[in-house]
Amino acid sequence: MAITESIQNVKLSTRFLNVTYVNNKTGAEVTALENINFDIKDGEFICIVGPSGCGKTTFLNTVVGLLKPSKGEILLDQKKIDGPGNDRAMVFQNPSLLPWKTVLDNVLYGVELQKLLSEDKKQEAKEFIEMVGLKGYENHYPHELSGGMQQRVNLARALTVNPSLLLLDEPFSALDAQTREFMQGELLRIWSETKKTSLFITHQIDEAVFLADRVFVFGARPGRVVDVINVTIPRPRDLHVKRSPEFINLVDHIWSIIEKESSKQGFVNK
Amino acid sequence: MTQGNIQFAQSESKIKKKKLKKQNKSLVISFVSVLMFLLLWEIASQNEWVNPLFVSSPIKIAQAAVVMIQEVSFWENMKVSGYEFVVGFALAIVIGIPIGVFSGWNTNFNAVVNPFISGLYVTPKVALLPVIVIVFGIGPVSKIVIVFLMAFFPIVMSAQKAMLTLDQNLIKAARTFNANEYQIFKTIALPSTVPFLLNGIRLGIGQGLIAVVVGELFASTAGIGYQLTSNGQNLQTDRMFVGILVITITGLILTLLLGVIEKRFSSWKPDIGS
Numbered sequence: 001m002a003i004t005e006s007i008q009n010v011k012l013s014t015r016f017l018n019v020t021y022v023n024n025k026t027g028a029e030v031t032a033l034e035n036i037n038f039d040i041k042d043g044e045f046i047c048i049v050g051p052s053g054c055g056k057t058t059f060l061n062t063v064v065g066l067l068k069p070s071k072g073e074i075l076l077d078q079k080k081i082d083g084p085g086n087d088r089a090m091v092f093q094n095p096s097l098l099p100w101k102t103v104l105d106n107v108l109y110g111v112e113l114q115k116l117l118s119e120d121k122k123q124e125a126k127e128f129i130e131m132v133g134l135k136g137y138e139n140h141y142p143h144e145l146s147g148g149m150q151q152r153v154n155l156a157r158a159l160t161v162n163p164s165l166l167l168l169d170e171p172f173s174a175l176d177a178q179t180r181e182f183m184q185g186e187l188l189r190i191w192s193e194t195k196k197t198s199l200f201i202t203h204q205i206d207e208a209v210f211l212a213d214r215v216f217v218f219g220a221r222p223g224r225v226v227d228v229i230n231v232t233i234p235r236p237r238d239l240h241v242k243r244s245p246e247f248i249n250l251v252d253h254i255w256s257i258i259e260k261e262s263s264k265q266g267f268v269n270k
Numbered sequence: 271m272t273q274g275n276i277q278f279a280q281s282e283s284k285i286k287k288k289k290l291k292k293q294n295k296s297l298v299i300s301f302v303s304v305l306m307f308l309l310l311w312e313i314a315s316q317n318e319w320v321n322p323l324f325v326s327s328p329i330k331i332a333q334a335a336v337v338m339i340q341e342v343s344f345w346e347n348m349k350v351s352g353y354e355f356v357v358g359f360a361l362a363i364v365i366g367i368p369i370g371v372f373s374g375w376n377t378n379f380n381a382v383v384n385p386f387i388s389g390l391y392v393t394p395k396v397a398l399l400p401v402i403v404i405v406f407g408i409g410p411v412s413k414i415v416i417v418f419l420m421a422f423f424p425i426v427m428s429a430q431k432a433m434l435t436l437d438q439n440l441i442k443a444a445r446t447f448n449a450n451e452y453q454i455f456k457t458i459a460l461p462s463t464v465p466f467l468l469n470g471i472r473l474g475i476g477q478g479l480i481a482v483v484v485g486e487l488f489a490s491t492a493g494i495g496y497q498l499t500s501n502g503q504n505l506q507t508d509r510m511f512v513g514i515l516v517i518t519i520t521g522l523i524l525t526l527l528l529g530v531i532e533k534r535f536s537s538w539k540p541d542i543g544s
């Protein structure tokens with residue numbers, strides 16, 4: 001199913017994107033993603049939800065350039081994605097910080113790898129550290145930080161390379177419920193300050209509805225887009241939104257889509 | 271959030287204080303334990319519960335030590351053993367670390383060197399002493415070679431092991447930032463090896479000290495091991511114990527030094543109590 005948008009302002013578009021894994025030993029192919037077609041507008045916040053194993057991570061890894069499409073293509077600013085690039089940055093589920101680098105050096109690590117380290121960047125990094133609420137922790141080591149704080153460093157590192165597309169793979173799933181809710185609010189605040197086009201993966205539907213302009217529901221076997229839901233809840237949103245009937249209805253609606261999809265697949269999710 | 275962190279920091283310093291108290295207490299206990307042992311040794315020797323000729327006594331050893339440190343030959347022997355150890359050990363580090371790191375990084379290089387490393391690792395290196403002496407003579411060179419051989423393996427293996435346990439998540443994160451192989455090697459692989467290497471070096475120190483002494487006992491013209499042999503032939507147990515003590519103290523100092531280096535290098539690591 002193709003979702004057509006007006007061509008103007010398109011940031012990212014996937015065209016009949018297919019990704020297959022080939023088993024090294026048996027040579028057997030697994031289709032992880034099949035014919036993914038959609039356009040994302042500049043500045044949009046997109047959430048992808050779906051049962052585990054439906055190819056969400058695979059999709060993000062392909063966008064960031066770690067995986068190559070087996071068919072089709074992904075266009076970022078009308079240019080075909082072919083490998084990692086400075087225009088994208090990823091926030092992982094586990095913070096993946098270098099334990100021997102301080103917070104500041106970790107935040108600068110992406111820029112360092114891109115060979116773009118400079119005094120200006122250092123200044124920017126400090127500003128992002130402040131933005132994610134870690135001012136005063138510049139010289140701490142990751143092990144001295146809580147999980148939530150480490151994820152903030154992870155986010156600041158991604159923002160410091162100034163990507164035009166921000167990719168987040170279940171960044172809050174390892175956090176406890178309270179920290180998670182708090183971080184959702186923080187992320188929205190940071191997003192509204194930076195206006196980065198964002199692709200956010202989660203398996204929590206309420207998280208997706210809270211954050212997104214649009215929610216893409218993925219189905220499994222093979223991974224594909226089952227439905228796209230517009231979230232019309234006005235911004236800025238705060239945590240009270242989660243108790244509004246509009247919010248609850250949207251969550252229920254997405255639940256029913258996933259449930260229907262799962263029963264079709266012959267397995268029950270959760 | 272910030273408040274929570276302050277509390278977190280406070281409770282952390284409290285835990286550290288508690289730990290310090292505990293450490294002091296164990297230190298006292300250890301000191302008393304050693305003192306008791308020396309006392310018992312002295313009493314056993316003076317009352318001839320055991321033959322003093324065999325076990326000497328702490329006081330006699332101390333007296334012998336005072337005499338020996340005024341002898342030129344003692345310092346000559348120290349110098350020779352020290353030279354053999356330092357050169358052999360330095361070679362083990364300079365050659366061992368790069369080989370270990372590269373074989374852990376590059377599978378082809380690993381295929382080249384691994385048969386030799388695995389084979390020699392299980393060979394008791396002292397069994398090679400007769401050959402080493404034939405090839406390198408009974409001078410310091412043969413000792414340097416045996417020190418190198420014995421210290422080399424713990425160091426190589428620790429470097430290899432470090433490379434095998436690299437955090438793949440870090441590498442993946444680096445790749446998303448367009449990192450090339452060299453950058454991943456430099457910024458992730460090499461720093462990851464440090465704690466493992468220090469451990470390998472610690473084991474290497476022990477092995478290297480054994481090598482010096484065994485090498486000199488086997489065939490030599492000077493050194494602490496040589497002194498041990500000649501004192502042994504004259505049944506001078508007190509002087510022999512001084513020699514052993516010198517080796518022990520050297521080992522302790524080196525390990526202590528390594529501990530200091532370790533602390534400096536791994537301030538980023540959570541201290542998991544020692």
Ligand SMILES: Nc1ncnc2c1ncn2[C@@H]1O[C@H](COP(=O)(O)OP(=O)(O)O)[C@@H](O)[C@H]1O
Nearest residue numbers: 021022030032051052053054055056057058059
């Ligand atoms: N490296 C891999 N090799 C083979 N199959 C894989 C690999 N990674 C993921 N898969 C398969 O691809 C599918 C999608 O995985 P993934 O993208 O991780 O899903 P999600 O992130 O939605 O949980 C799953 O069926 C998974 O088993």
Ligand SMILES: [Mg+2]
Nearest residue numbers: 056057058170
């Ligand atoms: Mg996943």
